[in-house]
Amino acid sequence: MASLSVRKAKGIIDDLERRYGEIAWWPGCPEEVMIGAVLTQQTRWENVEKALEHLRDRDICSLEGLVAAPDADIEEAIRCTGFFRMKTQRLKAFASSVQQAGGIDALEEMETGMLRGFLLGIKGVGPETADSMLCYGFLRPSFVIDAYTHRICACAGIDERGEELKSLFESVLPPENYAHRQCHAWFVEYAKEMCARRRCEECRIRNLNE
DNA sequence: TGCCAGGGATTAG
């Protein structure tokens, strides 16, 4: 692990913590966090919340509900999140996979690395979705790398990407789940504020190494 | 009005 990257990562974390402090982000039981993790793929969170409400109204916001419901019912409930046909299939595949594995309780018993491997084996669950489930659903110390994280880190001169970037931050963050939850939330808030509004020239993080 | 959202699978080079 390049020590320069470690120092830059620490710098970013310190900067973000000073900027935002403690923030509440993505609370919920494992089941709903996992469903939300699929729905939020390439989608604004406000629309995900609406879809979750629709699913609750129909009493299908659960593994059993998703497995039993007709595709059309799920599609109608989650239409507002976009990609609704694909996401319906992903939710169904996901729900039945978890049930076959013994349900949420069985997943809770699994060691983090094993659980991550299981989640990644489900069609439609990639690295970010799996890590979101681990970090916010199962409260494991699994750092979530998303497009924002990549953008900001590249901006700060950190070359690592993907799994390497994840490992870098996990080696720098305190081992508790809380630190991981906070840090990813900081990245998203900061990105929305800066990069997403094309204000990278004002980005304090980029200027950390100058 | 066009661009992009808290991705992932698939395909082509």
Added chain:
DNA sequence: CTAATCCATGGC
């Protein structure tokens, strides 16, 4: 291993 494409609605 990197880049392009598809999936699709909704908000600004």
